[in-house]
Amino acid sequence: MDESSPVEAPQDLPTTRVFPDSSEPAASTLTIKITGPSSDNGEKSVPISPSISISPCLNSPSPPSSAFVSALQSPYISPRALEPPIGNDNTTPSTTIPSTTSYSGSHSDDIPSTSYTPPSERSDFVADQIDQKPKFSDVALPRISFSFPVPRISFTKGSVSPSDAKLHGCDVYIGYHGQNHNLVRFCKWLKTELELQGIASFVADRAKYSDTQSHEIADRIICSATFGVIVVTQSSLLNHLSLEEIRFFAQKKNLIPLLFDTELSEIKSLSDERLDNKECTEAFEGLMKCSEFKLETNGSYWRSCISKAVGILKSKLGRKSITEKETEAFEELPFPRNRHFVGREKELTEIESAFFGCCEVHEMECPKPSVAKGSSSDGFADEEIDTVRTSKKYISLEMRKCKEPTLEAWIEPVIELTSKGRSLQKQRSKHKKSRSNTKLFCVNGASGIGKTELALEFAYRYAQRYKMVLWIGGETRYFRQNILSLSLNLGLDVSAEAEKERGRTRSFDEQEFDAFLRVKRELFRDIPYLLVIDNLETEKEWWEGKDLHDLIPRNTGATHVIITTRLSKVMSFEPLQLPLLPFADSLILLRGRRKKDYTTEEIGVLKKFDERLGRLSFGLSVIGSLLSELAISPSELLEAIDRISLSDDTFSSGSNEDVFWRNKTFLMKILVFCFAVLDRASGRSLASRMVLTGAWFAAAPVSSNLLAAASNNLPTKGSFHQWGKGLTDAFLCGSKCCLLATQARKNEADSALLLVKLGLAKRSMKQPGCWIQFHPITQTFANRRGGLPPANATVLGALKIGNVAMNLDHLWASAFLVFGFKSEPPLVQLKAVDMVLFIKKTALPLAIRSFMTFSRCNSALELLKVCTNALEEAEKSFMSQIQDWHQGTLCWRNRLQANNKVDEYVWQEVTLLKATLLEARAKLLLRGGYFDDGEELCRTCVSIRTVMLGHNHGQTLAAQETLSKLVRSRRKI
Numbered sequence: 001m002d003e004s005s006p007v008e009a010p011q012d013l014p015t016t017r018v019f020p021d022s023s024e025p026a027a028s029t030l031t032i033k034i035t036g037p038s039s040d041n042g043e044k045s046v047p048i049s050p051s052i053s054i055s056p057c058l059n060s061p062s063p064p065s066s067a068f069v070s071a072l073q074s075p076y077i078s079p080r081a082l083e084p085p086i087g088n089d090n091t092t093p094s095t096t097i098p099s100t101t102s103y104s105g106s107h108s109d110d111i112p113s114t115s116y117t118p119p120s121e122r123s124d125f126v127a128d129q130i131d132q133k134p135k136f137s138d139v140a141l142p143r144i145s146f147s148f149p150v151p152r153i154s155f156t157k158g159s160v161s162p163s164d165a166k167l168h169g170c171d172v173y174i175g176y177h178g179q180n181h182n183l184v185r186f187c188k189w190l191k192t193e194l195e196l197q198g199i200a201s202f203v204a205d206r207a208k209y210s211d212t213q214s215h216e217i218a219d220r221i222i223c224s225a226t227f228g229v230i231v232v233t234q235s236s237l238l239n240h241l242s243l244e245e246i247r248f249f250a251q252k253k254n255l256i257p258l259l260f261d262t263e264l265s266e267i268k269s270l271s272d273e274r275l276d277n278k279e280c281t282e283a284f285e286g287l288m289k290c291s292e293f294k295l296e297t298n299g300s301y302w303r304s305c306i307s308k309a310v311g312i313l314k315s316k317l318g319r320k321s322i323t324e325k326e327t328e329a330f331e332e333l334p335f336p337r338n339r340h341f342v343g344r345e346k347e348l349t350e351i352e353s354a355f356f357g358c359c360e361v362h363e364m365e366c367p368k369p370s371v372a373k374g375s376s377s378d379g380f381a382d383e384e385i386d387t388v389r390t391s392k393k394y395i396s397l398e399m400r401k402c403k404e405p406t407l408e409a410w411i412e413p414v415i416e417l418t419s420k421g422r423s424l425q426k427q428r429s430k431h432k433k434s435r436s437n438t439k440l441f442c443v444n445g446a447s448g449i450g451k452t453e454l455a456l457e458f459a460y461r462y463a464q465r466y467k468m469v470l471w472i473g474g475e476t477r478y479f480r481q482n483i484l485s486l487s488l489n490l491g492l493d494v495s496a497e498a499e500k501e502r503g504r505t506r507s508f509d510e511q512e513f514d515a516f517l518r519v520k521r522e523l524f525r526d527i528p529y530l531l532v533i534d535n536l537e538t539e540k541e542w543w544e545g546k547d548l549h550d551l552i553p554r555n556t557g558a559t560h561v562i563i564t565t566r567l568s569k570v571m572s573f574e575p576l577q578l579p580l581l582p583f584a585d586s587l588i589l590l591r592g593r594r595k596k597d598y599t600t601e602e603i604g605v606l607k608k609f610d611e612r613l614g615r616l617s618f619g620l621s622v623i624g625s626l627l628s629e630l631a632i633s634p635s636e637l638l639e640a641i642d643r644i645s646l647s648d649d650t651f652s653s654g655s656n657e658d659v660f661w662r663n664k665t666f667l668m669k670i671l672v673f674c675f676a677v678l679d680r681a682s683g684r685s686l687a688s689r690m691v692l693t694g695a696w697f698a699a700a701p702v703s704s705n706l707l708a709a710a711s712n713n714l715p716t717k718g719s720f721h722q723w724g725k726g727l728t729d730a731f732l733c734g735s736k737c738c739l740l741a742t743q744a745r746k747n748e749a750d751s752a753l754l755l756v757k758l759g760l761a762k763r764s765m766k767q768p769g770c771w772i773q774f775h776p777i778t779q780t781f782a783n784r785r786g787g788l789p790p791a792n793a794t795v796l797g798a799l800k801i802g803n804v805a806m807n808l809d810h811l812w813a814s815a816f817l818v819f820g821f822k823s824e825p826p827l828v829q830l831k832a833v834d835m836v837l838f839i840k841k842t843a844l845p846l847a848i849r850s851f852m853t854f855s856r857c858n859s860a861l862e863l864l865k866v867c868t869n870a871l872e873e874a875e876k877s878f879m880s881q882i883q884d885w886h887q888g889t890l891c892w893r894n895r896l897q898a899n900n901k902v903d904e905y906v907w908q909e910v911t912l913l914k915a916t917l918l919e920a921r922a923k924l925l926l927r928g929g930y931f932d933d934g935e936e937l938c939r940t941c942v943s944i945r946t947v948m949l950g951h952n953h954g955q956t957l958a959a960q961e962t963l964s965k966l967v968r969s970r971r972k973i
Contacts, residue, residue, distance in 0.1 A: 172228070173228045183260055190310075191526070197314055227256060230246050230257055230258065231260050237284070243280060247282050255286060332468055333456065334764055334766070336763060336765060343582065348458055352458075442565060443455065449618075455532050468530075472485070474565065480542070490523065494518055495853050495855065496852045497852065507929060525557045529558075529559040530559070532564075533561065563575075580616075592625060671778070695778070704751070704771070707772075749769075760774065788827060798810060808849070811846045815846060832906050840913060844917070874910050878903060912944075918938065926965060938963040
């Protein structure tokens with residue numbers, strides 16, 4: 001059958017022979033005949049690669065909206081099978097692709113399926129081949145189907161298999177060439193972002209395909225693509241397949257070039273070196289013509305470049321975003337960048353090498369974990385390198401058949417490296433200490449050594465290489481909630497309302513697991529995120545005792561994870577032991593933000609600070625802050641601190657932190673000095689009281705108004721002078737410290753920022769208002785010295801401010817103080833009236849939000865249960881008071897009679913609130929299918945309200961309606 005133009009093509013256009021005649025040699029060079037717009041009958045012969053024939057219609061003066069071009073570009077028109085013209089005697093055998101080939105545009109890895117891997121490898125072009133014209137034998141075995149217009153004109157009706165019909169729906173083809181690990185990562189990210197906008201895309205480096213069938217499938221997809229995004233690197237001009245793609249899409253006028261880690265001047269110089277190569281020259285000219293959409297990126301602007309590319313393609317394709325939602329704006333990083341960050345360049349380089357690796361795949365020979373036959377991680381595997389080097393051969397990978405990940409991907413066991421893998425890593429570490437091709441990096445070190453600062457600096461330097469930076473705290477009590485809170489940043493719905501819409505009642509364990517699974521599916525796939533887990537306390541989850549492997553999978557897809565911890569080992573990873581800063585960097589911290597110039601004698605004093613602090617970064621920065629904010633010299637400051645003597649009971653608290661403070665006595669003296677500076681005038685300043693109460697809040701950013709509300713419940717009398725002796729003499733030496741005393745009396749925001757100036761806390765990016773986060777050492781110090789009164793003030797402050805949406809972690813912290821949890825006893829004893837207010841305004845909204853917004857079913861029910869138990873204890877207390885009143889003497893009765901009415905009112909409130917809690921628990925149990933337990937609780941609620949309010953009261957009727965729902969649901973089962 002002759003290859004003829006489609007029906008829509010104008011009849012006066014010259015035709016091009018697509019398939020060579022069977023009698024011709026397989027490797028004969030093909031030519032195309034193009035009729036120029038200015039010539040009448042002249043023909044121009046352009047020799048090209050045997051694997052490409054450019055349709056003459058591509059040089060036609062007709063606009064892209066013509067019938068032929070629009071049909072060629074439309075992703076919704078499947079390849080038509082045309083009957084051969086009757087008058088043509090030459091025929092070409094029809095080609096049928098086996099039905100085993102399949103393609104789905106939503107797959108994250110666009111490598112065509114193949115069941116055959118030839119033993120030979122296509123050699124890449126090397127330096128000595130630059131001046132040589134590519135030959136057919138240098139590339140691959142001859143194939144007959146790589147002619148771009150083939151899918152529209154070369155098949156008969158019987159030759160199109162059902163699997164081939166899927167190949168037409170491609171909007172954007174993304175082509176690249178190179179073994180650069182970051183290049184592959186970038187292209188996959190671009191493809192996934194396009195698919196999120198409803199744009200079907202296909203990404204491929206055709207130079208990696210080792211069989212004819214894979215090339216044929218890719219060729220058809222290229223023909224059907226509406227636009228071509230070619231990621232151009234310096235190696236692109238050395239690969240004839242990339243040149244073909246550039247020329248093809250440039251002539252179709254739908255090329256969008258994207259320069260990756262290169263510039264147009266570098267591409268031009270490479271093109272000038274290959275002037276004898278017409279393909280290279282034409283490709284460069286095509287790039288120049290498409291300068292309107294030209295995009296450039298390097299290691300610093302990935303995110304911006306991808307955003308621009310997606311915007312251009314959405315505009316050209318007329319697509320509206322399908323992911324635009326009304327979501328809150330979240331700050332990616334919790335703290336502003338530290339402008340005074342010093343040192344740690346070696347550690348930053350090691351993290352960069354671990355995540356982004358070397359430039360070439362063959363330089364990274366880390367063995368990959370084996371996968372059992374028939375199993376696949378389906379998009380979450382470590383597949384950023386599409387080929388595996390084995391005996392100098394590329395292995396063509398099979399296309400995945402599943403879109404969704406298997407559940408095993410989230411709880412996959414620890415995969416130990418083989419002995420060969422360990423030896424390879426040891427050999428590499430001798431030459432360069434890096435953990436190449438690693439997705440999870442642990443940083444270990446003592447408290448205050450600078451782990452958080454290191455992670456923060458890395459996040460700021462490389463934020464553009466990720467779609468988003470996600471930062472969560474690793475504290476045991478809040479770790480589970482912090483992971484679920486990522487759903488707000490990611491725009492996911494993990495609420496219980498979504499579970500209700502499923503139509504099937506599922507257990508609480510299933511609902512919680514599904515909520516975690518939805519977060520993980522979004523987080524650990526081909527879109528790169530940077531997840532920072534700061535200060536991980538333990539590998540065991542506090543609420544249910546789950547292992548860290550259940551929460552953070554070993555295989556994190558394109559997402560990179562940084563964990564800062566004091567643990568010696570995390571998930572079988574050997575952490576990077578963060579060393580102490582060298583003296584040169586320590587001296588920079590000691591000089592402070594204002595970088596004062598000191599004499600040689602003063603430099604010697606600074607060296608004493610460095611030695612006595614053990615070169616601890618936190619202590620050095622506090623000294624630098626004091627020297628910057630106070631009009632005091634290093635020698636005067638050292639003399640003032642040395643005059644402080646700690647009390648005898650300083651290290652007798654019995655806590656686990658005693659060992660730390662015994663080794664850091666000089667650091668404790670410095671902190672005593674800092675708080676004494678704040679209280680220099682008289683009594684406790686607002687800033688110092690903020691530290692005392694803030695120590696009992698969660699290890700998360702806290703607002704200045706919440707700190708002030710809690711601090712107002714502390715007395716202003718007293719000071720930190722009782723923490724150590726010699727403070728009066730110290731201030732005689734450093735009386736200039738009074739400069740900060742007046743600042744400490746200012747409003748709540750200024751008081752909070754004063755703590756930031758002294759280095760005791762960090763300013764947070766959270767909005768609105770002023771938010772700060774205390775350093776863990778500051779919190780530990782204040783906990784030891786403040787006692788329980790600040791804890792009680794913290795609970796009252798949380799009760800006053802509330803706002804469960806903004807202060808979720810801090811309200812949980814107040815609940816832990818009031819009710820305890822697990823084996824921890826409660827630390828704060830509230831009066832009955834305060835307990836009613838706390839449960840009504842804090843605990844109940846906290847439980848409802850945790851259940852409804854984050855599907856924390858078991859935690860919410862546990863909180864409501866302990867609230868009910870607390871109210872029952874209050875009822876018992878009232879009962880005992882009544883019994884004492886009846887059994888007491890007349891004098892005792894007269895004494896209690898004045899408060900009897902108040903007790904009765906509070907007792908009534910306690911009982912009614914207990915009924916409210918019972919009803920809330922019953923409603924939540926109804927959602928989880930626990931109908932018997934819910935019915936029992938609801939009947940108790942109905943009985944209480946019937947006695948207290950009456951049969952016809954609205955609350956009683958509401959409880960009866962809930963009871964009827966429980967009964968009907970139980971009967972259905």
